[in-house]
Amino acid sequence: DTQPDVPVLTPWLAPIVWEGTFNIDLLDEHFQSQNVTIGLTVFAVKRYICYLTMFLQTAEIHFMVGHRVNYYVFTDQPDNVPRILLQKGRQMVILKVQSYARWQDISMRRMETISIFSQERFHREVNYLVCVDVDMKFRDHVGVEILSSLFGTLHPGYYAIGKQFFPYERNPQSQASILENEGDFYYTAAFFGGSVPEVYRLTKACHQAIMMDQANHIEAVWHDESHLNKYLLYHKPTKVLSPEYMCHTAEECIWFQNKRGLSTIVKRVRFVTLQKNMSYIRTDEGSAQTGSEKGNGSQPYSSS
């Protein structure tokens, strides 16, 4: 029952959630007594709709079991959404959204959509929002230990390396730019969340920043992820999820994680990516490459 030898508290006193740091019975009791409802947003646009079945089936087994859950499935093909049998207290809401030609736009427009829906309906229906990528599956418990006003998740590819190597947007013309000596962590855009008001603030700010960049004909190197990182630098999250909550299973990544010593630290693999082409791992630790060099490969790292 000892705590792992990993950082469990950020310098601004936000817990970093690892297996061994929390007692789930205590936390379940606390959240159940408050009768919380958790909203899980996921975008299944174009061919990404094929990931929904696995995503939802594994969520039924591992995500917030015992609590009320609303799945918010955003899609351009509502009729193709699989009808999964859901446990009691859990429901699925299918919401039609516009599709875009470029995958980068599909990814970045998620911020806009979440902010609009937060204001229009989420604030009435759920207490917390969890916003994740769809091409993933749950493999182990992901529960109320993650809930907080605002939480981000550590990107496993950039755990335990210096901030100067984080793939932040460095172009000072971009709204997402972060200076060389700045930064706490590199967060993934594939898993973030918090209370509805805080998620609204975050997604609205990111969307506005993306639009401003667009007006200046700039696109941040990792798109919505770059903007998310800028936001969380200036609005520190109240909880940070360890890389247990964002694992990569592609072979190359396993090699890379081993090189980082990550597999010995991650004791529970909770939420994993399905086949993705991780171009980031081709950079060595010593060379911080700029965005344009990173974006090679047909299927980029961070999103649909």
Added chain:
Amino acid sequence: MPRQRLALALGLCLLTGSSLWALWVYVKTWLPVSYVPYYLPCPEILPLYPQPKLLEQRPTGLLTLTPWLAPVVSEGTFDPELLQHIYQPLNLTIGVTVFAVGKYTRFVQHFLRSAEEFFMRGLRVHYYIFTHDPAAIPRVPLGHGRLLSIIPIQAHSHWEEISMRRMETISRHIAKRAHQEVDYLFCLDVDMVFRNPWGPETLGDLVAAIHPGYFTASRQQFPYERRRVSTAFVADSEGDFYYGGAVFGGRVASVYEFTRGCHMAILADKANGIMATWQEESHLNRRFISHKPSKVLSPEYIWDDRKPQPPNLKLIRFSTVNKDTSWLRS
């Protein structure tokens, strides 16, 4: 004409109805004092779990995170500059309640002077001094953005009575004025001084501090109220830390709920002719088991100077003033 009259009457009914509804909604959302339900807490059936230990396996480390993911604040766990940078622009006001009754008025000057030097520097502070003798409260120069209010209260003959009334007084005070004046509120003992910085690292929704006398003890050794008849009863298998009654706080609404809950429990005991073994500290500890604090302060924030300072407590920030307790309470 009768139809006009009917329409008028209907319109009037609608108006009355909707304004009554609006009033009811307003009353329901913030009605702090006039309706107080009788509260008799039932023993919570919490699953058995091992007691968290402040001193970790490693001899030099302190626990930094409780099993319910509340940070345990001690020197080295936080960056004070970063936190100051985060909290300063929020324009918050931090309230402090102290009770200076009977001979305890003599502690106010030293308390306030040390608070001016170390407590929440650079932030807005409002001290509330509850006393039976306003004239005995000395004038202490306060920094910019810092206020002091003296609130007269009734004197009681027994010090226990004074101590037990604090929860009621604090909750009433929040309902009456503090909820409008401060964002966070700390309730501190007056016979103590600040010796090192106490800053926004301590701010949280509901904050407790670990009692300096029991942080190495096991839960069976904690001086909880052990008589089943008391509302403050704690079983042998229950308990996380033994928290000190000299320091607690949090968001003003949470402190209101907390002090009100404790007061209700104290009243229930009183009706049964019982006084808990450590008065309100017993009730505070009972409540913190079922309403776990969102942040825990290490004994750096509530120290007893008579104890030798252990190596893993690096910076004593708030500690007792050397005094003759028996004389003070006579």
